[in-house]
Structure formats: C-alpha cells, structure tokens
Amino acid sequence: MPPATWASKEQTLWLREQLPTYVEFAKEGQYTQFWPILNGGWFGKYPEHAVLFPDIPEDLLSPEQVSAVEEAKTARKVQLQTWYRWRTNGSKKNRSLKKTSTVFDNALQPKRCAKTEAEIYSKMYYDECIKPLVVAEAEAGNVATSGKRVALGRKFSKELLEDESEDVK
Numbered sequence: 001m002p003p004a005t006w007a008s009k010e011q012t013l014w015l016r017e018q019l020p021t022y023v024e025f026a027k028e029g030q031y032t033q034f035w036p037i038l039n040g041g042w043f044g045k046y047p048e049h050a051v052l053f054p055d056i057p058e059d060l061l062s063p064e065q066v067s068a069v070e071e072a073k074t075a076r077k078v079q080l081q082t083w084y085r086w087r088t089n090g091s092k093k094n095r096s097l098k099k100t101s102t103v104f105d106n107a108l109q110p111k112r113c114a115k116t117e118a119e120i121y122s123k124m125y126y127d128e129c130i131k132p133l134v135v136a137e138a139e140a141g142n143v144a145t146s147g148k149r150v151a152l153g154r155k156f157s158k159e160l161l162e163d164e165s166e167d168v169k
Helices: 009-028 031-045 048-052 063-087 103-108 117-139 146-163
Strands: none
Touching: 009 031, 009 063, 031 063, 048 063, 117 146
C-alpha cells in the first residue's frame, strides 16, 4: 500500500491540472516564473491560515499566529516544488533503455563460485561421516544454534578430508 499523501484528492487533482504548465516552464528552465503563479493559485484556493486556524478569520490573527502561518507557507512552497520535481524527474525516464541485459538474461547466468574440496567431500560423505559427529556434539550440548551446527559440519568436513587417502581426495 502506498504511503499516505499530504495532499487531499481535490488538491492532488488541482496539482495535476497545473502539471502541463510546469512542464512548459521546465522545458525553458523558467521555474522562477512558474512558482509565483502556482503559489498564488494554491494559496488562493487553499489558504494556510484556514488549515492552521480554521475558526479564526485571517484579519483577526495575532502576530504569533501570523508568524506561524508564514512558516507554514514557506514549508508548503517547498512541498509543492518537491511534488512537481518528483513527478517530472528526467533521470527516471528511459532507465530501462540504458540496460544492456534483461532480467531474464541475468537469471540465466550462473552466479556461483567453484566449490572447495571440503564442500565436495561434505556433499558426498555428509550422511555417513560428518552427520554422526555433528549429532554427537549437539547431544552433548555443545551446539546451541543452527549456525554453529553448520560451522561444526564444515570443521569436521575439513578435518576428515585431511585424514582421507589420496584416492578419496
């Protein structure tokens, strides 16, 4: 589920209606001309004092309240700029065109390294030689976690491989 948005559905619809105008100004790099138009429209339609102090008319606000409204307006302007920039970010466009391989190509490529002699030995002789030693250690209470059990299996695998004849190696 997407995160909650700060704008209501009505506000989001209004912002989207202004998006083509933003794109036109963005093509020319004239953002400084767009922001006053957007801010005037936004604060005319959705005044910040109505959000912060809904029961008090704007002309009856105290100096502290006016200061709070100005701070909220500044924060909202940044929020509006961020909203537009996120929706028109050019770096996200054509990302898929830059890829040289597809997801399927990556899935077909083997992503494993060569196994060591001890790993091959463990795979071949685990049930016969290594498992009884690990089980005995577990019964003795020396193995508390599955990670320690795996570590013991590796340790026994290396030790037993060293003791094996050259034919097995």
